[in-house]
Amino acid sequence: MAADDYIIRQISVFSENRPGRLAAIAHALEEECVNIFAFSIAEASGFGVVRALVDHPDRAYERLTSEGFNVAFTDVIAVRMRDEPGGLFEIANLLGEAGVNIEYSYAYSGLDGGVLILRVDRPEDAIAAIRGAGKELIASSAFA
Template identity: 50%
Template sequence: MKIKQISVFLENKSGRLAAVTRLLAGHGINIRALSIADTSDFGILRLIVDDPDRAYTELKGAGFTVSLTEVLGVEMPDRPGGLSNILSILEENGINIEYLYAFIGRGDNGALVIFRVEELDAAINVLQARGIIVLDGEKIYRL
């Protein structure tokens, strides 16, 4: 029920993102979803890829600062209110969201949202209890 996310530290200078994607491409690793958080000095690239363990090893080997974190992937209806409903459930249960990013996948319901929360297991439980589909990592990697 958990998804492995790769985070990469990037300096704010040209070509750093390209260096990551080139490396992944070179190893035939496919990017499923990504988001970048940036400050004036640096950025953090977050990636969901089809082979997180290998991506981690290759990036680390190439000298990047990388970390593997577990996140939550939630499938939701691609219509107004889809995200709102899920956020309400998390709010009701006092689960804080560190960050999230969404993409229109090829999931059964349409939209997919990646959540980074501190209490991962609690989040999975409350969402599942309310009938929300929390995606299995393997399913996302193989989308």
């Protein structure tokens, strides 16, 4: 598979930091039957960005935009990691040694192990380093 196939579109939603905003986003996605695989909230003073990996990113984008949300797509990659002590170190160290900077990251732990979602400064290098080390990247097709 080409490196491109591992670039996953995360939806990033600008949200004011006040009660009910996350519920509004979640409700809109529910109504569109969009399933959320993973999400995280990053917050600054008074506002935040809700990041999510979903099964239908375009549908999510359309619906949230139509409700007035400011939504953007962000390229991320997802790596399968061992769900045991040292699993995170393995991936983080791999990227550190390849000189790739992690801008932010979040993870989920499912039935078939853990998945680390990464926003990095040089995705191509990150993909090459991870594949070179024999680690498993999740293809974007798994999220669509």
